[in-house]
Amino acid sequence: MGATHDQQAHTSESSNIAQLKSILQRFIRVTNPQGRIITGELLCVDKQGNLVLGKAQEEVPKAEPRQMGMVLVPMHQQKNVELQVALGEKLEHLSLQ
Amino acid sequence: MEDRIGVSKVVGGSHMQGGGASYVPITGLLERVRQDLPLGEMVHTDTFSLFEAMSAVELGNVKMDAAMSGSCKSVEELIQEGAAPVEGLTPAQTLLIMERLLVMEASWHNGAALAQTVFASLYMLRPDRLRDNSPLLHAYCEGVKATCIAVRWLVMHGAVAEEEDINCWVQGLPIPDMPVPLPDARCLPLLDQATQSAKGLAKGATAPEADVYKAIAAHLEFRRDLHGALLGLGLKSEGGVVGAVAHLTSAQARLQQVMGASPGLQQQQRSIADSQNGKDASGAASTQKEGQGCEAKQQQRQQQRQESAFDAPGFVENVNKYLLGPAPPRAAVVMSTEAAYAYLKSMLGHLQQATDVMHVRGYRALVQHIERFARLRAGVVARSAAHYLIAGKAWGPAMASATALRQATEAEGAAASGTPNNSSQPTPDNSKHRDQAASGDKDGSSSANPAQDVPPPPWVLDRPIMSEACALPEAPGAAGPEADLFLDQIVIASSNWAQSMLLNSCRQRRRLRRGLDDWANIYQHALNADMSEEFVAFTKRAQWAWTPPKDEVEAMNEFYPGPLSTWVECQTAASEALHLLLGFELDLYQPSEYAMVYWYCSVLLGVQRITSQVMHSYRCPAGGASKASMALPAKPGKKGNKGRAATPPSPLPDASTARRQAGLIMDAVRTELLSSMCLGLVRLQLALKVAGIVPDPILTFNSQRERFDQRFAAFHTPPLVRPEPMGYGE
Numbered sequence: 001m002g003a004t005h006d007q008q009a010h011t012s013e014s015s016n017i018a019q020l021k022s023i024l025q026r027f028i029r030v031t032n033p034q035g036r037i038i039t040g041e042l043l044c045v046d047k048q049g050n051l052v053l054g055k056a057q058e059e060v061p062k063a064e065p066r067q068m069g070m071v072l073v074p075m076h077q078q079k080n081v082e083l084q085v086a087l088g089e090k091l092e093h094l095s096l097q
Numbered sequence: 098m099e100d101r102i103g104v105s106k107v108v109g110g111s112h113m114q115g116g117g118a119s120y121v122p123i124t125g126l127l128e129r130v131r132q133d134l135p136l137g138e139m140v141h142t143d144t145f146s147l148f149e150a151m152s153a154v155e156l157g158n159v160k161m162d163a164a165m166s167g168s169c170k171s172v173e174e175l176i177q178e179g180a181a182p183v184e185g186l187t188p189a190q191t192l193l194i195m196e197r198l199l200v201m202e203a204s205w206h207n208g209a210a211l212a213q214t215v216f217a218s219l220y221m222l223r224p225d226r227l228r229d230n231s232p233l234l235h236a237y238c239e240g241v242k243a244t245c246i247a248v249r250w251l252v253m254h255g256a257v258a259e260e261e262d263i264n265c266w267v268q269g270l271p272i273p274d275m276p277v278p279l280p281d282a283r284c285l286p287l288l289d290q291a292t293q294s295a296k297g298l299a300k301g302a303t304a305p306e307a308d309v310y311k312a313i314a315a316h317l318e319f320r321r322d323l324h325g326a327l328l329g330l331g332l333k334s335e336g337g338v339v340g341a342v343a344h345l346t347s348a349q350a351r352l353q354q355v356m357g358a359s360p361g362l363q364q365q366q367r368s369i370a371d372s373q374n375g376k377d378a379s380g381a382a383s384t385q386k387e388g389q390g391c392e393a394k395q396q397q398r399q400q401q402r403q404e405s406a407f408d409a410p411g412f413v414e415n416v417n418k419y420l421l422g423p424a425p426p427r428a429a430v431v432m433s434t435e436a437a438y439a440y441l442k443s444m445l446g447h448l449q450q451a452t453d454v455m456h457v458r459g460y461r462a463l464v465q466h467i468e469r470f471a472r473l474r475a476g477v478v479a480r481s482a483a484h485y486l487i488a489g490k491a492w493g494p495a496m497a498s499a500t501a502l503r504q505a506t507e508a509e510g511a512a513a514s515g516t517p518n519n520s521s522q523p524t525p526d527n528s529k530h531r532d533q534a535a536s537g538d539k540d541g542s543s544s545a546n547p548a549q550d551v552p553p554p555p556w557v558l559d560r561p562i563m564s565e566a567c568a569l570p571e572a573p574g575a576a577g578p579e580a581d582l583f584l585d586q587i588v589i590a591s592s593n594w595a596q597s598m599l600l601n602s603c604r605q606r607r608r609l610r611r612g613l614d615d616w617a618n619i620y621q622h623a624l625n626a627d628m629s630e631e632f633v634a635f636t637k638r639a640q641w642a643w644t645p646p647k648d649e650v651e652a653m654n655e656f657y658p659g660p661l662s663t664w665v666e667c668q669t670a671a672s673e674a675l676h677l678l679l680g681f682e683l684d685l686y687q688p689s690e691y692a693m694v695y696w697y698c699s700v701l702l703g704v705q706r707i708t709s710q711v712m713h714s715y716r717c718p719a720g721g722a723s724k725a726s727m728a729l730p731a732k733p734g735k736k737g738n739k740g741r742a743a744t745p746p747s748p749l750p751d752a753s754t755a756r757r758q759a760g761l762i763m764d765a766v767r768t769e770l771l772s773s774m775c776l777g778l779v780r781l782q783l784a785l786k787v788a789g790i791v792p793d794p795i796l797t798f799n800s801q802r803e804r805f806d807q808r809f810a811a812f813h814t815p816p817l818v819r820p821e822p823m824g825y826g827e
Contacts (some may be wrong), residue, residue, distance in 0.1 A: 012496065016129040017140055019392055024142050028155075044141035045127065047134045052141075061171065062545050064269065066420075070153040071648045081127055082120035 020045060027084040030055070032077040039084070040071060049075035172222050172416060181219035181411035183230040188309040189360070190410055191234050194220065195316045196361050196434070197409040198241050204430065205439035206248070206444070206478055209271075210264045212417035213429035215245060219411045220533030222271065231485055233313055236291030236444030239284045240320040247327040250477055255481025255560040256488065257599045262477035269420035279505050280328055288321040288668065312358035315351050322348035326448065329728075330482050331502045335554055338455045338486070345452070350446050361434030407431075413587075441478065447479035454486050455511070457556040460591075461760045463487065471598045471605070483600040489559035489592060558592050560584060567664055568717035568757065571637075577631020583622045583661055590615045608677040609672055610811045617817040620662060627659025636660070642716040658708075660715050666819040667708035673812055673820070674701040689794040692782035694807055697823060699775035702768045704820040710764040718754045801825075 029039045030051065040053030054070040130140065155161050175181070186194075198221070201214035214278075215221055219239055227235035249265050249272070252258045267274050299310035322344045328598050329341030356362060407414045414429075432440065450470060457463050470483050553559060564571040564584060573581050593615055598610035626632050633645045643660055656665070677698050680686050686694055785791040796804070805825040806813070813822040 004290040007492065013788050016133050020130045020140050023123070024140070028123070032156065036156075043128060043145050044139055044150065046139035047131060047136055049127065049131045051127075052145070052153060055621065068154055070150065072150070072155045074155065074157060078124070078127075081124050083123045087119055088750060090357070090614050 023083055029082045029084060030073050030078055031080040031082075032073075033079045038068070038071060038073065040068075043070075049078070051078065051081070098566050099298070110574045113646075119573065124192065132713070136339070158623065169414075172219060175413055175416065176219060176223065176226075180413060181223070181226075183226050186231050186234065186410070188306055188313065191231060192309050192312050192316070192358075193360055193409050194218070194234060194411060195237050195313065196355075197358055197412060197723065198237070199316070199355075199441070200361070200432060200434055200437040202241060202245070203440045204432045206263060206476060207430075207432065207440065208261065208263060208773075209429045209431065211245065211267060212270060214431065215241060216270050216314075217412050217429075218413060218754065219413060219416065219418055222416070233295055233317070236284075236287045237317060237320060240270065240288050240317070240324060243280065243284040244320065244324050244327065247324060247331065249624070250277055250280050251327060251331060251485060252477060252481045253277050253519070255485040257484045257596060258477045259601060259604060262601055266420075269707055272764045280324075281505065282324075282328055284324060285321055288317050288324075292317040292321070308358060315354040315358065319348055319351035319355055324352055328502075330448070330452070330486065333486060333502075333554065333557075335455055338452050339556075342452050345445055345449050349449075352441060354550055356438050359438070361433060362438070412719060438533065444479055445477055447473055447475035448482055449476075451479055451483035451486060454483070454556045455554070459756070460562050461757075461761075461764075463556060463558065463562065467595055467598050474602060477601075480599045480601075484596060486554075487556060487558050487595060489553065489557045489588065500739050538592075558588065558595055560588055563588050563591060565753070565757075567661060568641075577626070577637040579622070579626040579629040580632045580635070580661070583626040585618070586619050587665075590619050594668075600678065602683060606683060608675055609676040609679070612672060613669065613676075613811060613817055615812075616665060616672060617815075618669055620665045620669070620707050621820055622818070623659065623661040623665045626661050632661075639718055642714060658711055660712065661715060663708050663711050667705055667712070670701045670704040670708070670820045674705070675700050676811075677701070687794065688791050690761065690804070692779050692786075693808065695775045695778045695782070697809060699772045699779065700823055701820060702772035702775060705768040706765045706772065706773050709761045709768065713761040716754075716758070720750070 008040040023042060025041050025043070027039055028042050028051075029037060030053070031037050037059040038053065038056055039059070040056030042051065043054045044050075051073040053071045053073060054069075056068040057065040058068055061065055134140070170178075198215060198497040205214045206210050218238075219448055220227060220234065222243070224235055227238060249267070253265060254264055254277075272278070295310050295314035295317060299307045299314060302310055302410065316666070326341045326344035329337040329339075331337070332340075333465065347585060372523065397432050435668060446707060447470075450473065454463075454466055457466050467487070469484075470480075473479075475483070557562070567584070567587070568578055569576055569584055590612070593612055594609075597605055597612055598788070599605075636643055636645070641660065646659070677694055680694065786793065801823045809822070812820075
């Protein structure tokens with residue numbers, strides 16, 4: 001039983017990580033507690049929940065987006081994290097929540 | 098999963114804006130992954146590099162993220178809230194804003210970002226609002242913007258500014274980024290008109306308002322003179338430099354007037370007097386204050402200064418925080434009013450000294466000018482101007498830009514010639530030169546396409562000045578192809594040396610060391626040229642007092658040094674000596690190393706002396722002129738002998754050759770003197786060591802020999818062969 005439980009746990013680990021791997025290099029949008037919005041390519045996620053985004057830019061109200069290059073978003077700066085999807089695949093990715 | 102991957106390939110790769118993008122929350126997925134991942138593991142792309150990620154900007158870290166401080170209000174929101182009023186601005190407020198802009202500009206010159214200093218003013222971001230209600234301030238703001246463009250242009254084409262010197266980032270500001278815009282004179286008539294208005298208002302007002310208007314007029318005139326000087330320098334012509342000198346002299350006088358009426362300085366004096374009174378009143382409090390650390394006091398003063406820097410109307414510290422670029426932001430350090438004026442005064446003085454280049458004739462005089470200027474340790478603006486003025490074809494963009502600026506300035510002058518000119522002021526000494534600087538033409542003559550035909554000034558580091566330095570003919574082919582190649586190479590090497598000398602002191606020493614590779618390469622070219630048949634034939638025609646070596650073995654022998662290789666050896670030794678002496682200024686040596694460093698300096702100075710004497714002995718005519726060409730024509734014979742050639746008298750050297758020979762003698766004497774001084778310092782060090790005042794260091798990790806080799810490793814690195822490197826045993 002224990003072994004079966006471990007196998008099941010291992011399988012579910014793989015599926016979460018596999019799901020995450022499938023959205024690597026996709027554009028995500030991070031909103032921090034101060035309301036700042038950063039979008040960028042998802043490059044890396046670690047155990048502590050830090051995100052590394054490439055080609056990041058910050059949306060500035062009534063101005064051009066501010067280019068930031070590579071950005072590290074710590075866990076405490078992640079109020080909301082969203083994946084950018086086309087309308088057609090939106091339903092498909094609702095299961096990622 | 099494959100379908101998802103296929104879809105991701107279609108969708109991914111761009112920031113979709115507006116209605117095309119939908120978002121699906123993935124916070125839950127990230128939380129689950131966080132729990133599932135083993136400790137120390139991460140999920141990343143194939144091309145992800147931890148090394149590159151070390152330079153990522155951490156969001157929310159104040160030291161790295163520029164947008165983490167201050168409010169998020171836009172310029173329009175701040176203006177609507179009344180942060181920058183245009184109606185009802187009093188003359189005193191106008192004067193305060195002008196002075197604060199001047200202080201901000203000085204802070205920008207010293208490393209602060211333009212977005213955090215000059216363009217922290219809402220008036221600078223939206224100057225058109227001032228046109229109807231505050232024409233004086235409007236003219237001043239346009240002048241400041243034009244001067245910032247001119248300074249940025251000069252710094253970028255001067256090619257000696259490093260990132261620690263000045264921040265030229267202008268993205269998002271009302272200054273065009275690339276291509277770098279040419280400075281123009283459009284603001285000058287506006288400033289003149291505003292000056293007239295201010296003087297008229299001063300006459301019609303009573304004290305103290307009249308004094309304020311006079312101070313405003315002084316600010317406007319200073320701005321006009323400063324911009325005119327920068328335009329003149331940018332033209333890179335004798336007329337332009339003459340005009341710039343006149344403007345700089347006038348600007349220095351105006352700056353004195355501005356300082357005399359400065360509200361910032363007066364307030365500073367009042368606060369010093371108040372603190373003095375406070376100190377006298379309560380002795381106990383002052384004792385307590387003295388107990389505070391010096392550092393804490395300095396930080397307190399800096400904070401007060403920072404707060405007061407943005408006290409003037411229209412200044413908002415973080416209005417441009419989003420424009421600071423992706424690089425980690427540098428804290429904006431705004432100078433005090435006193436420090437800003439001191440900087441401006443020294444900058445004007447250094448720019449004046451940079452214009453002394455127009456009196457330079459010949460390479461030796463140019464080297465002395467550069468060395469003298471480098472010792473000033475001037476700011477980046479003055480150093481950029483100094484290098485820009487002497488940069489030759491080796492710095493292609495500088496020359497092309499000077500031509501473009503001349504063309505643009507002449508076009509503006511032609512267009513403005515039909516309009517009434519308000520620029521003439523009753524200042525008879527300077528007005529003529531100002532007009533010359535504006536037109537870019539010394540003689541006032543004009544031609545259809547003068548910019549293309551104007552040769553570079555005689556002081557520019559180019560082929561003519563270097564051919565004079567080596568006594569080679571300027572015309573290609575006269576001394577052979579090897580000599581031509583050598584001449585081209587030394588133009589590049591000398592240009593690199595001049596640039597190294599005008600960098601900031603920290604980079605200067607390192608760049609001199611790196612330049613030794615250039616000199617080593619040049620030495621090989623010099624040897625090839627000395628041995629070439631065409632060059633030997635040329636020296637015989639020109640009657641140089643040099644016996645060429647028979648073969649290459651003799652050529653490498655120190656008793657048969659060729660003239661060109663001797664010249665290169667002299668320059669290399671000078672560069673090495675300067676590299677060593679800069680180490681003292683930068684405090685790089687321990688006292689126990691002084692003796693060996695001074696000893697090596699004395700050796701290098703000795704090499705310079707010997708090579709100067711050798712070059713003097715060769716008696717090379719300047720410009721490759723032949724002595725035979727100075728012989729008298731033949732006299733007719735007395736007893737019917739026809740055309741018997743008279744014996745030519747011993748040829749006298751022409752003026753330039755005599756100057757060159759005298760210069761070599763002076764160099765020999767000077768370097769002998771310096772070498773003796775260095776040897777004296779060596780003996781002093783040894784005496785101090787014997788007396789026990791400077792004890793021997795305890796060397797735990799390496800021996801004295803190893804330290805010697807490490808200290809002078811750059812001089813031993815091949816292919817550098819001359820001057821001959823000295824070993825520890827010597």
